[in-house]
Amino acid sequence: MKFKVMSFLVACTIVFTGCGSNAVENDKVANESASTNAANETAAADDAWAPILESYRQFTIEQADTFIIETEKFVTAVKDGDVETAKQLYAPTRMYFERIEPIAEAIGDLDPNIDARENDVEDKDWRGFHRIEQGLWEKNSTAGMEEYADRLLEDVKLLRALMETVEVEPSLLVTGAVELLNEVSSSKVTGEEERYSHTDLYDFAANVEGADKIYQLVKGELNKKDAALDEQIGKGFADLEQALAGYKSGDGYVSYLELKEEDTKKLSQLIDALAEPLSQMGTILEA
Amino acid sequence: MDRPTEHNEGQTKSKPTDNKISRRDLLRLAGVGGAGLLLGATGVGSLFSGQMRSAAKPASQIPEDKSADIVSFYGKHQAGITTPAQDFIIFAAFDVTAAALGDVRKLFQDWTKAAAAMAKGELLGDSNDNLNLPPSDTGEAEGLSPSRTTITFGVGPSFFDGRYGLAGKRPAPLTDLPAFGGDELREEWSGGDIGVQVNANDMQIAFHALRNLARIARGKAVLRWTQEGFQRTSSSDPSGATPRNLMGFRDGTGNPDVTDEAEMNKVVWASAADGMAWMNGGSYMAVRRIRMRVEVWDRSTLGDQEATFGRHRASGAPLGAVHERDKLDFDQKDEKGKPVIPMNAHVRLAHGDGTVKILRRSYSYSSGIDNKTGQLDAGLLFICYNRDSRKQFIPMQQKLGQSDLLNEYIVHTGSAVFACFPGVSEGGYIGETLF
Numbered sequence: 094m095k096f097k098v099m100s101f102l103v104a105c106t107i108v109f110t111g112c113g114s115n116a117v118e119n120d121k122v123a124n125e126s127a128s129t130n131a132a133n134e135t136a137a138a139d140d141a142w143a144p145i146l147e148s149y150r151q152f153t154i155e156q157a158d159t160f161i162i163e164t165e166k167f168v169t170a171v172k173d174g175d176v177e178t179a180k181q182l183y184a185p186t187r188m189y190f191e192r193i194e195p196i197a198e199a200i201g202d203l204d205p206n207i208d209a210r211e212n213d214v215e216d217k218d219w220r221g222f223h224r225i226e227q228g229l230w231e232k233n234s235t236a237g238m239e240e241y242a243d244r245l246l247e248d249v250k251l252l253r254a255l256m257e258t259v260e261v262e263p264s265l266l267v268t269g270a271v272e273l274l275n276e277v278s279s280s281k282v283t284g285e286e287e288r289y290s291h292t293d294l295y296d297f298a299a300n301v302e303g304a305d306k307i308y309q310l311v312k313g314e315l316n317k318k319d320a321a322l323d324e325q326i327g328k329g330f331a332d333l334e335q336a337l338a339g340y341k342s343g344d345g346y347v348s349y350l351e352l353k354e355e356d357t358k359k360l361s362q363l364i365d366a367l368a369e370p371l372s373q374m375g376t377i378l379e380a
Numbered sequence: 381m382d383r384p385t386e387h388n389e390g391q392t393k394s395k396p397t398d399n400k401i402s403r404r405d406l407l408r409l410a411g412v413g414g415a416g417l418l419l420g421a422t423g424v425g426s427l428f429s430g431q432m433r434s435a436a437k438p439a440s441q442i443p444e445d446k447s448a449d450i451v452s453f454y455g456k457h458q459a460g461i462t463t464p465a466q467d468f469i470i471f472a473a474f475d476v477t478a479a480a481l482g483d484v485r486k487l488f489q490d491w492t493k494a495a496a497a498m499a500k501g502e503l504l505g506d507s508n509d510n511l512n513l514p515p516s517d518t519g520e521a522e523g524l525s526p527s528r529t530t531i532t533f534g535v536g537p538s539f540f541d542g543r544y545g546l547a548g549k550r551p552a553p554l555t556d557l558p559a560f561g562g563d564e565l566r567e568e569w570s571g572g573d574i575g576v577q578v579n580a581n582d583m584q585i586a587f588h589a590l591r592n593l594a595r596i597a598r599g600k601a602v603l604r605w606t607q608e609g610f611q612r613t614s615s616s617d618p619s620g621a622t623p624r625n626l627m628g629f630r631d632g633t634g635n636p637d638v639t640d641e642a643e644m645n646k647v648v649w650a651s652a653a654d655g656m657a658w659m660n661g662g663s664y665m666a667v668r669r670i671r672m673r674v675e676v677w678d679r680s681t682l683g684d685q686e687a688t689f690g691r692h693r694a695s696g697a698p699l700g701a702v703h704e705r706d707k708l709d710f711d712q713k714d715e716k717g718k719p720v721i722p723m724n725a726h727v728r729l730a731h732g733d734g735t736v737k738i739l740r741r742s743y744s745y746s747s748g749i750d751n752k753t754g755q756l757d758a759g760l761l762f763i764c765y766n767r768d769s770r771k772q773f774i775p776m777q778q779k780l781g782q783s784d785l786l787n788e789y790i791v792h793t794g795s796a797v798f799a800c801f802p803g804v805s806e807g808g809y810i811g812e813t814l815f
């Protein structure tokens with residue numbers, strides 16, 4: 094979670110419970126210095142940001158809408174006891190979620206409900222995709238998964254509903270893109286995300302697509318501010334996407350188990366090569 | 381040394397990040413149902429941009445005079461070659477991923493700037509207090525003494541493979557090493573397009589340097605392998621006696637005198653006259669990761685140990701002599717007529733007839749244990765500089781690899797060679813004579 098600053102401000106402005114008096118003072122300082130900046134300099138930039146933020150909001154809503162539809166299909170297969178179909182739908186369905194993960198994370202408790210892996214949460218609280226994944230691949234069965242299936246669909250619908258409440262801000266875009274790649278770097282490229290199905294490359298690709306979407310949206314602004322950085326990021330995406338394409342199989346991707354050490358190392362290095370300049374994208378937040 | 385002034389000035393402290401209330405906590409406080417109300421209406425986005433965090437630090441915490449702790453980055457030759465060995469090393473080999481020579485040039489320009497700043501103990505880059513960006517310096521060396529940091533750059537044979545149209549510029553002395561007796565080389569500790577030797581009297585500072593160089597390289601070069609090394613620190617031996625390697629023997633006694641310019645020109649520094657103008661004032665580096673069979677060594681008698689090297693362990697003196705600096709006398713015989721320094725003793729073979737020399741700058745290493753055997757993976761990160769490896773290092777190692785008594789106790793597990801660039805003056809960049 095990288096939204097501490099923002100949520101702190103929100104927390105202090107509105108809910109004073111939980112903020113020490115010291116914190117409130119800091120908040121004032123921050124407010125003052127920031128609003129001076131804002132007043133002088135961001136007024137013009139706001140005009141540029143509005144359509145970008147709106148497009149991103151649209152994108153996330155679309156993804157979330159499709160996510161519900163696809164999850165419904167997946168859940169139906171699980172409840173029908175159709176293991177094969179459920180296995181086929183599992184990874185492609187998750188991609189809609191993985192593309193917009195920063196938003197899901199910003200909403201809070203929902204992310205673990207949908208996406209927690211075993212031991213991420215207490216066993217009694219463990220549900221969501223990975224619980225069903227374990228049943229499907231470890232036990233090759235949907236037995237006992239019906240309730241998880243129902244709850245998953247509920248959680249996915251709740252996610253969609255709560256997305257209306259998230260204010261998409263420039264900072265969320267900028268940090269969100271990097272976070273998507275950090276996700277890849279820390280769990281997908283290591284094969285730790287999909288322990289049983291080994292469909293990590295689907296998540297990998299979706300995270301990258303989600304980051305690319307953000308980049309495409311802010312590219313215009315970025316280019317005005319720092320054309321060299323824009324070029325570096327563009328090249329980073331191109332290199333990474335080209336490498337990923339090598340692992341395509343049909344409509345999806347090969348199993349993580351097919352990757353050799355040099356494959357994962359190369360992919361990981363390409364992620365680092367892209368994420369470093371991407372992390373400089375915050376320059377566009379400067380007036 | 382003066383530091384960027386903003387770090388000396390006290391500034392208003394505003395550190396909103398210290399307050400660990402996450403959005404998730406907030407949602408818990410408010411109840412998820414109220415989230416829309418709370419988050420929808422506030423519009424904190426504009427508040428969020430442009431906040432600065434001050435890295436204010438009292439001036440008194442910064443060492444007053446750091447000059448004694450600074451080895452100048454600039455000069456006729458690169459620092460870190462004839463510089464007296466610091467306490468620590470991180471050696472790193474990189475592979476270049478950049479497609480165009482222009483990107484490689486840019487990399488070396490950026491590296492030069494960073495290396496020069498780090499030699500002075502300065503923070504890297506100019507965005508170290510902007511809340512919207514990752515800090516340009518990773519921060520773990522902030523406020524520390526420069527600790528005699530040196531960073532030495534070279535390029536390996538694979539760099540001249542034609543990717544950058546430089547095949548014709550590959551110097552003849554930068555030849556691939558032949559296979560030597562006793563080699564058990566492993567891919568994971570060998571080769572590299574670029575070699576970087578980072579030295580400092582503080583491991584954290586050395587790590588900081590390498591980490592930031594790797595960061596600057598993202599998208600242009602990737603780490604291929606690294607090896608850390610150490611020796612006894614200067615504070616554990618203020619007298620500066622010759623350090624001991626992990627076999628307990630003084631190591632470095634027979635090195636040529638780095639203050640003797642004529643000798644250095646003969647042994648270490650390449651010259652335009654050698655055939656490759658861009659290497660004028662540079663040097664060729666050989667790196668060997670040599671594992672010691674520590675457990676085996678520890679069960680050998682002192683007599684055998686001393687015979688292996690041809691020197692006494694305690695004093696470092698040649699066998700048959702008393703003081704460390706006494707001359708090696710290879711003709712001396714014992715009462716049975718056997719040579720006092722055995723024919724295959726390490727120093728005898730390495731010394732040869734005394735005309736072929738190298739400048740060694742090795743460090744001990746310890747890399748945990750070998751999981752296959754449960755034994756220590758420790759040894760010598762052997763580094764040497766010479767004017768022409770074909771005439772110096774290679775024939776020497778050929779002889780050692782075949783007959784050295786030491787071979788019973790060591791195994792060469794990694795290997796790389798690099799052509800280390802000449803030095804640069806301020807405003808120039810490392811590699812400018814080649815690119």
Ligand code: HEM
Nearest residue numbers: 629630631632633634635670689727730731760776777790
């Ligand atoms: C683990 C491996 C090695 C160990 C433990 C080791 C240790 C030593 C020791 C204790 C000495 C005597 C003190 C001194 O003069 O520094 C010495 C001398 C020397 N070693 Fe090594 N060494 C190793 C590998 C090598 C290699 C690979 C080379 C070069 C190919 C080399 C070249 C030399 C030279 C040139 C001398 C000085 C000989 C002279 O006095 O003229 N050593 N080494």
